[in-house]
Amino acid sequence: MIGIRAEYKNEWERRTPLAPDHVHELIDRHNLDVVVQPSKKRIFPEKDFLAAGARIEESLAGCRIVFGVKEIPVEHLRPDVTYIFFSHVIKGQAANMPLLQRLMDLGCTLLDYERITDENGRRLIFFGRHAGYAGMIDTLWALGQRLEHEGIHTPFREIRHSLHYHTLDEAARHIRDVGEKIRHTGLPDELDPVVFAFTGSGNVTDGAREIFSRLPFARVKPADLPALADDPYRPRNILYKVAFPRPDRFTHRHGKLFNPNEFREFPERYANALEPLLPHFTVLVHGAYWDPAQPKTLTLQDLKQLWSGADDPRLRVIGDITCDIGGGIEATVMPASPGDPVYTVDPDSGAATPGFTGRGPVVLAVDNLPCELPVESSQHFGDSLVRYVPLLAACDWKLPLRDLGLPPELRRAVVVHRGALTPDFKHLADPVARYGQA
DSSP: EEEOOOOOTTTTTOOOOOOOHHHHHHHHHHHOOOEEESSSSSSHHHHHHHTOOOOOOOOOOOOEEEEEOOOOOOOGGTOOEEEEEOOOTOOOOOHHHHHHHHHHTTTTTEEGGGGGGGGGGGBBBBBBHHHHHHHHHHHHHHHHHHHHHHTTTOOOOOOGGGGGSSSHHHHHHHHHHEEEHHHOOOOOOOOTOOOEEOOOHHHHHHHHHHHHTOEEEEEEEEHHHHHHTTTTTTTSSSSSEEOOOOOOEEETTTOOOOOOHHHHHHHGGEEEGGGGGGGOOOOEEEEEOOOOSSSOOOOHHHHHHHHSSSSOOOOEEEEEEEOTTSSBBBBBBBBBBHHHHHHHHETOOOOOOEESSSSSEEEBBTGGGGSSSSHHHHHHHHHHHHHHHEEEEEEETTTTTTGGEEEEEEEEEEETTTTTEGGGGGGHHHHHHHHHHH
């Protein structure tokens, strides 16, 4: 018997790891018994799960394996159960060491969706693309609102916050309509050229680019940005897109070509390549993974320098879809919520003020952006997950890890087995120990 838990993370968390049609498939084709915890927030009503053949029960006590989305409160964990959810423990995040410790104390098994990957490390089950969809919609909305605050009227002001669209398709159609207005009426001279810079090349950035593609744009190489504003022949009724995959985001300190193996082993040999180009950006859309050993994409010192001139710079909005606090984008100083997703960062003090007003860039930083598109994100996630559920349900979790018979992609995701850290996650022993000593 498998369980689907209710989500308690916050008021915006309406997603589910498996939608009613996935539950129907598991019951009808695989003869599984599925129990769903009741939830008034979940985007799919309980009647749809009942129609699929599931039972609605408050207790998941009879379930050997429990599926969720976000972290489970420690008081809801039960002994010897196998859990699968986004645990946010695999980097040793201090805030979630109590969760990891409790799972170990109870003899539980934990699988983390983030580590269900192929042999090349590509994630197989993810919400990332929908984070990119919602993040790009909200970034465009934030740009329109900021420009309105400045008294600059553009078609961007018509774009709504993701939460205010019924479906992703509705949002995409509306943004395409806004794009047609830009194509026919152009943009104000004081704003032109409007440059969107994109970092990253994964699912998050792919989603953001897919939304952006509804607008009229031309691609520009990073090296051509400085001359763009002075080009008298450039079209003025389109946007300009510049992409910064990793080789273009970092430059070797000794003038050598980018080497991915060297960068992985010796990131200190590289510097941020975006800093001299920041004055040309209108919007920075950040979707790149960042490691603490790597140079930052944008520092608070960069912002201070950018705002040190007599005139305000072009940069209006930073859409940090990764929402890595103090990470690759230092201006991401705190997470915002889907209901209030932006703040303005003072370039001198680094202080954040909710909303679009004030000196400095508007920062979009929401750590659960897929919540804003709960139907589509849940459906997409479950489409990838459902094929693994029968394997997980049939597994005898009392056996040693090597004898579980899991395919490699699932075995890679086992963080804790029967209360012990698995070999790939032994590095978490120190963070857990530090929590125990605190």
